[in-house]
Amino acid sequence: MADQPVRHAVIIGGNRIPFARSNTAYVNVSNQDMFTAALEGLVARFGLQGQRIGAVSGGAVLKHSKDFNLMRECVLGSSLDAATPAYDVQMACATGMEAIGSLANKIKLGQLDSAIGGGVDTTSDAPIVVSESLRAILLELSRARSTKAKLGALAKIRPAHLAPSAPGTGEPRTGMSMGEHQAITTHAWGITREAQDELALASHKNLAAAYERGFFDDLITAFNGLAKDNNLRADSSMDKLAKLKPAFGKSLGEQATMTAANSTPLTDGASAVLLGSEDYAQENDLPMFANFVDFEAAAVDFVHGSEGLLMAPAYATARLLKRNNLSFEDFDFFEIHEAFAGTVLATLKAWESEEFCREKLGLDGPLGTVDRSKLNVNGSSLAAGHPFAATGGRLIASTAKMLHEKGSGRALISVCAAGGQGVVAILEARK
Amino acid sequence: MADKYLELVNSGMTKKLAKLLGLPRPPRLRRYGVDTPLLPGPVLVLGTSARAQELSDTMVSWGLDVRRHDAGESKLGGLVLLLDELSHPEQLSALMLATGAALRKLVPGARVVSVSKPALANDEPAIAAVRQGIDGAMRSLGREMRGGATANGIVLAGDTSIVSPSALGALRFFFSGRSAYVDGQFLTVRTEAGELPEDFRAPLAGKVAVVTGAARGIGAEIARTLARDGAKVVLVDMPQAGDALAKVANQVGGTTLQLDVTAKDAGQRIMDHALTRHGSLDLVVHNAGITRDKLLANMDAARWDSVIAVNIASQLRMNEVFLAAKLPGLRVVSLASTSGIAGNRGQTNYAASKGGVIGMVRASAALFAENGGSITAVAPGFIETEMTAKIPLGTRTVARLVLPSLMQGGLPVDVAEAIGFLGSDAAAGLNGQTLRVCGQSLVGA
Numbered sequence: 001m002a003d004q005p006v007r008h009a010v011i012i013g014g015n016r017i018p019f020a021r022s023n024t025a026y027v028n029v030s031n032q033d034m035f036t037a038a039l040e041g042l043v044a045r046f047g048l049q050g051q052r053i054g055a056v057s058g059g060a061v062l063k064h065s066k067d068f069n070l071m072r073e074c075v076l077g078s079s080l081d082a083a084t085p086a087y088d089v090q091m092a093c094a095t096g097m098e099a100i101g102s103l104a105n106k107i108k109l110g111q112l113d114s115a116i117g118g119g120v121d122t123t124s125d126a127p128i129v130v131s132e133s134l135r136a137i138l139l140e141l142s143r144a145r146s147t148k149a150k151l152g153a154l155a156k157i158r159p160a161h162l163a164p165s166a167p168g169t170g171e172p173r174t175g176m177s178m179g180e181h182q183a184i185t186t187h188a189w190g191i192t193r194e195a196q197d198e199l200a201l202a203s204h205k206n207l208a209a210a211y212e213r214g215f216f217d218d219l220i221t222a223f224n225g226l227a228k229d230n231n232l233r234a235d236s237s238m239d240k241l242a243k244l245k246p247a248f249g250k251s252l253g254e255q256a257t258m259t260a261a262n263s264t265p266l267t268d269g270a271s272a273v274l275l276g277s278e279d280y281a282q283e284n285d286l287p288m289f290a291n292f293v294d295f296e297a298a299a300v301d302f303v304h305g306s307e308g309l310l311m312a313p314a315y316a317t318a319r320l321l322k323r324n325n326l327s328f329e330d331f332d333f334f335e336i337h338e339a340f341a342g343t344v345l346a347t348l349k350a351w352e353s354e355e356f357c358r359e360k361l362g363l364d365g366p367l368g369t370v371d372r373s374k375l376n377v378n379g380s381s382l383a384a385g386h387p388f389a390a391t392g393g394r395l396i397a398s399t400a401k402m403l404h405e406k407g408s409g410r411a412l413i414s415v416c417a418a419g420g421q422g423v424v425a426i427l428e429a430r431k
Numbered sequence: 432m433a434d435k436y437l438e439l440v441n442s443g444m445t446k447k448l449a450k451l452l453g454l455p456r457p458p459r460l461r462r463y464g465v466d467t468p469l470l471p472g473p474v475l476v477l478g479t480s481a482r483a484q485e486l487s488d489t490m491v492s493w494g495l496d497v498r499r500h501d502a503g504e505s506k507l508g509g510l511v512l513l514l515d516e517l518s519h520p521e522q523l524s525a526l527m528l529a530t531g532a533a534l535r536k537l538v539p540g541a542r543v544v545s546v547s548k549p550a551l552a553n554d555e556p557a558i559a560a561v562r563q564g565i566d567g568a569m570r571s572l573g574r575e576m577r578g579g580a581t582a583n584g585i586v587l588a589g590d591t592s593i594v595s596p597s598a599l600g601a602l603r604f605f606f607s608g609r610s611a612y613v614d615g616q617f618l619t620v621r622t623e624a625g626e627l628p629e630d631f632r633a634p635l636a637g638k639v640a641v642v643t644g645a646a647r648g649i650g651a652e653i654a655r656t657l658a659r660d661g662a663k664v665v666l667v668d669m670p671q672a673g674d675a676l677a678k679v680a681n682q683v684g685g686t687t688l689q690l691d692v693t694a695k696d697a698g699q700r701i702m703d704h705a706l707t708r709h710g711s712l713d714l715v716v717h718n719a720g721i722t723r724d725k726l727l728a729n730m731d732a733a734r735w736d737s738v739i740a741v742n743i744a745s746q747l748r749m750n751e752v753f754l755a756a757k758l759p760g761l762r763v764v765s766l767a768s769t770s771g772i773a774g775n776r777g778q779t780n781y782a783a784s785k786g787g788v789i790g791m792v793r794a795s796a797a798l799f800a801e802n803g804g805s806i807t808a809v810a811p812g813f814i815e816t817e818m819t820a821k822i823p824l825g826t827r828t829v830a831r832l833v834l835p836s837l838m839q840g841g842l843p844v845d846v847a848e849a850i851g852f853l854g855s856d857a858a859a860g861l862n863g864q865t866l867r868v869c870g871q872s873l874v875g876a
Binding site for chain 2: 044045046049050214220222223224227286
């Protein structure tokens with residue numbers, strides 16, 4: 001095994017369901033329903049019925065405890081061979097990236113010939129947790145043996161205990177929402193409201209144009225009555241965006257710049273990506289969209305240190321480029337997940353900053369400037385929405401197809417995640 | 432969607448009641464299953480034909496109990512009338528009366544198939560008269576058949592004979608449950624082209640077939656039928672129908688291709704998908720279609736143009752691509768409609784598109800034949816689908832009961848079976864034709 005040459009891990013294609021804003025089209029749909037649908041669309045697109053896939057890996061950020069074996073349950077509900085192993089992965093918004101990257105590694109090592117990676121999330125069917133005090137009482141009740149002890153435990157329940165703890169995107173260690181964290185970073189990097197709105201508008205226009213030219217015909221399968229991402233506003237304009245009031249960073253007063261439009265909304269959706277070795281693709285007459293070259297995770301100390309919550313991809317990218325001996329000039333596409341327009345713009349600015357690149361990234365000078373004409377050319381999360389764990393699969397499948405269409409070149413994919421983490425990856429067109 | 436009336440008059444107490452009241456009782460049709468017999472009883476061959484003995488031998492090799500003369504008192508599953516050597520209407524009498532005598536012996540779901548020659552303008556008048564007369568007689572016989580039995584005909588054009596591959600193919604089709612809802616129709620064998628399958632249980636084995644509009648209704652049933660017959664199926668539909676499309680694909684072990692057939696590059700994308708993913712393209716079923724009904728006085732451009740664009744213009748454009756690629760032996764089967772033949776109120780646009788299909792098929796036959804291929808069409812009558820379920824109940828019941836000889840609507844599978852046959856190599860000699868699958872109805876949707 002140790003002496004085996006490293007093989008290429010090939011992205012064969014992908015499938016996702018249209019992404020839906022929270023509490024809209026997928027309001028009565030579970031994570032399992034959505035990922036199974038994404039899987040079934042993938043199976044149908046590539047004729048995988050009855051096939052044993054090496055592994056299915058993915059996860060959800062917001063997950064019911066009953067979904068402990070989510071991926072395996074989805075496989076059992078799919079048309080794949082029931083002998084397909086599956087396991088759950090969770091790394092906040094980078095779940096899909098981590099799942100797919102690790103599968104690619106296993107393919108490269110010869111441990112797997114085929115694999116499906118992805119993710120799913122719902123904020124419409126999110127788990128609701130009882131309050132900590134009620135939970136303590138219920139646990140006490142379950143331990144009680146005598147009737148008296150049981151009644152004693154029950155007697156402690158007060159109406160206030162019944163208020164559920166809704167899930168949030170707050171950081172456990174700071175108590176601040178992701179948006180409030182980003183508002184600090186956005187302000188610190190001096191990102192203007194106008195620049196953020198421009199990025200948001202471009203995302204909508206690019207996504208609409210991609211739909212228009214049929215780019216998603218072999219990337220998306222309609223689900224539950226929805227055929228397109230319903231957050232998409234093809235008719236958006238700078239005027240319309242300028243009218244919105246700030247949603248985050250309100251403590252900044254006049255200097256608050258982040259609105260509901262230049263931040264991603266809560267979204268439901270699922271995505272899946274089919275990977276394989278070259279032999280697997282050839283033997284099954286499957287297309288080869290791109291090679292999954294390499295990926296890198298990073299984390300920053302946003303709790304005690306001074307770094308912004310969502311800046312980890314800036315660090316991961318520096319390390320990944322160095323390891324692969326590449327610079328920005330070597331890339332044809334940059335897919336930077338738009339958690340917030342401010343995240344993308346702060347990251348771009350950081351890479352252009354001599355000070356940041358020297359002091360934080362340990363480089364000799366700025367990492368460089370990303371050519372904006374190569375950035376998120378088919379739209380990104382501001383327009384499509386961001387079902388946390390499903391975003392990685394969306395990005396990797398779409399980017400692989402872009403490289404396939406171009407027939408050459410490389411792409412950098414960057415996804416930030418809660419907990420001050422991030423994962424970036426390099427894809428390369430098939431020669 | 433199901434025809435509840437048919438169920439009521441054919442089962443239990445309500446069957447007795449319906450008989451007592453003299454209500455029309457539509458029969459249960461004999462449909463195809465991989466393991467069902469070709470005919471529900473012995474077949475009697477009446478009349479003479481140059482190669483009648485070869486025909487009998489072939490039918491015996493199909494496992495049929497073939498009777499060459501009077502069958503005595505035994506029941507019959509089929510009747511073949513060899514009428515191709517007749518030269519005067521006066522000669523019809525003996526065979527038709529013998530047929531009449533045999534009709535009482537037919538079991539439910541039996542088949543009568545005539546074999547004749549085409550009546551042409553340069554024939555002797557008496558010869559043309561008897562040949563055209565057979566057409567009228569058989570169509571009338573179709574209307575007299577009971578118990579789901581049907582009467583259809585094979586016309587031998589040019590130098591073809593009853594043992595030409597497509598004549599035998601057509602005979603098997605008419606015999607089998609595949610033709611359950613085909614009644615009073617003729618198929619003309621034009622050439623010696625074609626060959627019978629090695630395995631009659633899998634006539635499309637090894638073929639790659641594309642079905643457009645495959646997400647639901649007739650298209651989904653076509654995909655299932657072609658897969659059952661051994662084909663690898665590529666299922667095409669609009670991205671909006673993607674989830675339904677994927678479900679059908681996963682049932683039949685096919686692959687999905689989401690596209691709008693009116694897109695300029697639809698033909699190329701279909702061809703690329705079939706060739707790169709499955710290695711060949713052997714059959715294309717142009718099934719995708721829409722209705723935008725309106726009386727012509729109230730018609731708008733959007734309704735008219737979209738129907739033409741989807742139902743006929745897209746097919747013309749895709750066919751050009753397939754022809755230019757010179758795909759060897761490519762068979763195309765297109766969906767026409769009886770509306771395109773008989774007309775239908777509120778459907779001028781639809782009928783223009785479906786009549787257009789019939790014209791396109793006729794005029795494209797020679798082009799596809801150049802590469803060993805063929806193009807044919809199926810014209811469904813009233814078929815029980817989501818689309819026809821929207822027709823008001825009264826109109827729907829009349830359409831099912833009164834107009835077709837078989838007194839019921841057809842099922843999507845009836846259309847699919849006809850397409851499976853016309854798309855097979857056994858039907859190559861039928862190039863250019865449109866077959867009605869309408870239960871011998873006068874109108875259709």
